[in-house]
Amino acid sequence: MASYKALYGRQCRSPIRLFDVGDTKLLGLDLVQDDIEKVKIIRERIISTQNRQKSYVDNQHQELEFMVRDKVFLKVSPMKRVMRFGKKGKLSLRYIGPFEILEKISAVAYRLALLLELSSIHLVFHVSMLRKYLYDPSHVIEAQGIQIAPDLSYEEVPVAILDRQVKKLWSKEITSVKVL
Structure with missing residues (x-):
């Protein structure tokens, strides 16, 4: 599943691939493999960002629990x-x-x-x-x-x-x- 679909629940309407000038020679299997690698990089970055944000919250978060009659x-x-x-x-x-x-x-x-x-x-x-x-x-x-x-x-x-x-x-x- 593409990262955009994983995040938003629908297909991205723009192509994932960004072409540079003179870079349009990739066709077929090479194009698909290149896109799969880009999706893997995107997923890794999303996971690392989520882990970083979770560590910020975990440092400041404290579990509060009270007993009856407190x-x-x-x-x-x-x-x-x-x-x-x-x-x-x-x-x-x-x-x-x-x-x-x-x-x-x-x-x-x-x-x-x-x-x-x-x-x-x-x-x-x-x-x-x-x-x-x-x-x-x-x-x-x-x-x-x-x-x-x-x-x-x-x-x-x-x-x-x-x-x-x-x-x-x-x-x-x-x-x-x-x-x-």
Whole structure:
């Protein structure tokens, strides 16, 4: 099977062979053998590329597995320019919790014991959404009333106006407001 057909599931519509000027003397069996050699070279390069990419992934990949009754953090969806849990940008929370694992559904799915405030969210999460919680006695967890949407996003509500500025341009004035 040609490499193009192996990759895309259909025949290539252009000829595999690339001819140079004066190189069209090959006919019959020589042409077929030359094309077969080119297909072998293409397959070897595809396999070597796949192996290289797999080695990159294997170096950074770590298998996560949790036990029942372990504590884990839950990942909050990252969105640019959205204020989450009182902080905006790179200081905003990436994970909330810790939550206890109630049940191991499969090797990559876990059921968590969420707070009542998060009752609208499905209880089963993929392992990529979880992070292990290492117990620290000095760690104090604050319970806050947080409303999280089903897509794990958070909406901020303005509390007070802290500062107001008016910037004057040539033909207009622009008002800026700093909101808490």
